Amino acid sequence: MFRSQRRATAIGSGFALLELIFHSAVRSIRRSHGNAVVGLLLNLAQTILMVVIFYLIFEMVGLRGAAIRGNYLLFMMSGIFMYMTHVKAIGAVLKADGPTSAMMKHAPMNTVVSISAAALGALYIQVLSVTVVLYFYHVVIEPITIDQPVGAMGMLLLSWITGVAIGMVFRAARPWQPTAVGLVSSIYMRANMIASGKMFVANAVPGFVLQFFDWNPLFHTIDQGRGFIFLNYFPHHSSIGYPVAVMLACLMIGLMGEFYTRMHASMSWGAGR
Template sequence: MTEVTYHSIVRNLRSGHRNAVVGLALTTLQSLVMVGVFLLMFTLLGVRTAPIRGDFLLFIMSGIFLYMTHTKTVAAVAGGGNPLGAMMLHAPMNTLISIAASAVSTLYQQIFSITVILSFYHVVVTPITIHDPVGALGLVLLAWFFGI
């Protein structure tokens, strides 16, 4: 069952685009565009002057990362259990494996996207320090879990 789940996860990762790297890059780019739009909107509306301790862009990114994780997981799980799909014709495949593979592949994409964006921000813009990394990852996992 784990082998079928693994192959189904890999299939789900590659289903977004023909090239897996391009699919991951598109997920990262989608998060970056959303961060840019929110930063522009908050700057134009004057919300950026709000008294938030710490980096304002990290504040925006934290909310967007959680939102993207939740909504992409909901969409993936809702479309993951197609009983008439081609993969369901194989004997060991079932709906539970399909839903689990959709959820895990979405979590992988989002964790990859978050890591790439935060690493880029740390190297290029300013060094960042996450005071509670376990809690931050816990919130991402919580958003993912409630998306399932």
């Protein structure tokens, strides 16, 4: 009762919020595995395994000649990196602490902090994995050159933020229909193995086939990312504006839905299910 109360300024409150998000992000990263190094190695193993699987598929089906002129493995890795960043962001947002979590009993904590921390933790792990894989490939196997690394990194971040926005929509709807929304989100993430278009070059695909892929914002970020990565590739059937528009729309819908859901949250919500 004798403690002096300071008035928090806007800048001080902002830094306090960023500090809280940072510590929550560290907690979300350590949640997947107690040892941070082992957690990174598991993510690296998952990425490398996917690259090997798609390499074998391309070799057996004979699609290697359909890749972009340039480094063949870099073509595959570019799609796989953005795909994994996208789906990991969706999964992280869905698994973030909700309004009925025990962490929400602590006064500074709220769902915005938990979602932001989970999303940033997923981004950290993916960026670190991409850096390690590309470094060892460049040093051990053969040197690689990325034409516009800043633009390529921008498309990786756009893949991440679109995953966060879509995950927000799933998250807001899940408490109302957990089984249906869980099934739809799982189908979406599994379907992106094909629907993301990471296995082919968009410029070389007929128009009647592209209509099955151009609805997907991840298809656009992967194709645009390859335009930044490879010197001789210029995307003609994708745009940066479309995933940005989808991201903004889903983010607004997800935030409004999350606010409405949080207002009706209850510890006994799923007791009857």
